[in-house]
Amino acid sequence: MKxxxxxxxxxYGFRPQIKDLSFREMVFEAASRAYENAGIDPRKDVDTFVSCQEDFLEGISIADEFAPDPIGGAMRPTMTVAGDGLQGIIHGAMQILSGVSNVTVVEAHAKPSDIERIDKIIEFAMDPLFSRLGINVHFLxxxxxxxxMKKYGIKRKDLAEVxxxxxxxxxxTPRSSFASKVSVDDVLSQDFVVYPLSRMDIAKYxxxxxxFILASEEIARKYDPIWIEGMSFATAEKLGEAEYLSIAAKQAYKMANVKPSKVDGIFVDxxxxxxxxxxxxxxxxxxxxxLRDQNIEVNPYGGHLAKGVPLEASGLSLLLxxxxxxxxxxxxxxxxxxxxIPPTLAQYWW
Known part of the structure; x- marks a missing residue:
């Protein structure tokens, strides 16, 4: 297989609030850096573009109208994905593997500081029964x-260690706005937002x-590429389990012909x-x-707890x-x- x-x-960014640029200007800044990094011209060398965004999070109806210009895709084949950036990566890879494109650009962004009531936006993703009862996402x-924790014997102290x-x-990494030296006792001393989670257990926006710029094998070999060996995404819901990831992981392991124990690093949400x-x-x-042996590298740059959650760009943050x-x-x-939204979940795996 190719x-x-x-x-x-x-x-660009990874700050709690960017006041001087709009989300479109932020995308332009990130795209300019990506093209400089790869040494390509988006108007000549790129075949297709993928943008990951959601109208509710932008506050603009048909927000994909703003997708092409900042990434150099005006009057070019551009598609949008109302999902996580890793799903956009998979769409881009499929375009290349199917022969539609040789070079595809994938973009995702977030500007939650512009959202006045993000909790109300999140309610749209919840079962109406929950929101009518006043149940919020942290309760779920x-x-x-x-x-x-009950099934796997995980203690509150284990969460504090994470x-x-x-x-x-x-x-x-310079992308971590929330990096800090805190002890396990510091975390355990915090009041609960909802048991067993304190405010320190919940990543900030x-x-x-x-x-990202993806390329076919023929073109990529002219660079120093990072190869995508396996990929999958799945949707499932099961309280207390990340069943969605189990399904996606099995498919991706099979595609890549690899076992998790043979992988050097794990980057998870x-x-x-x-x-x-x-x-x-x-x-x-x-x-x-x-937790006992620390025998594998898991989120060695701090994950979302250190860098924050950039909404649809969360998967691409882990990929960086x-x-x-x-x-x-x-x-x-x-x-x-x-x-x-726990326990209604969707997962994209790379």
Missing amino acids: KVGIIGAGW AGLDATKF VSRNLSSGFK VDASIV DRYSYKELQHLEALGISSKEF DAIDFIKEGHESAIVASWRG
Whole structure:
């Protein structure tokens, strides 16, 4: 089977609030950096463009009208994905593998600081029964966390260790606005937002834009590419389990012909501290063994707890970390993003 390679990347932001640029200008900044990184001209060298965005998060109806210009795709084939950036990567890879394109640009961005009531936007993704009862997303996460912790023997202290380690690891990358030196006791001393989660267990939102450039195997070999060996996405719902990731991971492992134990680094969504451990279990890695032995690199740059959650760009944020990790000399990485509301979930896996 032919392969798809990543030949360039660019990003802008990763700050709690960017006041001086609109989301379109942020995308332009990230795209300019990606094209400079790859040494290509978007008007001559790119065949198709993919933008990941959602009208509700933009506050603009038919927001995809604004997609082409900032990425150099005016009057060119441009599609939008109302989903996570990793899903956009998969769409871009499929375009290349199907022969539609040789070079495809994938963009995702977020400007949650512009959203006056993001909690009300999130309610649109919830079962109406929940919102009518006044149940918010953190309450659902608390239920999901409690059931997961009971099944796998995870303690509150284990979640605090995830928070402490990830916030400290954030100092390794300039994208971490929330990196901090905090102890396990510091985390445990916090009041609960909803049991078993304190405010430190919940990642904050961040403004950011990210652009990746994908290329066919023939073109990618002219660069120093990062190869995409396996990919999949799935949707499922099961309280206390990341079933969506289990399904996607099995498909991607088969495609890549790899076992998780043979991979150098794991980059998973940790917007709630327990989710990092839940996602490890779904990938076939024992969370208890990880906590005990620290025998594998998991979110070595701090994940979302350190960098923040850039909405639809969350998966691409983890992918940026994975690429930095590989460029440091490591051979391989798993990237797993999550887009959903506990326990109604969707997952995109690369």
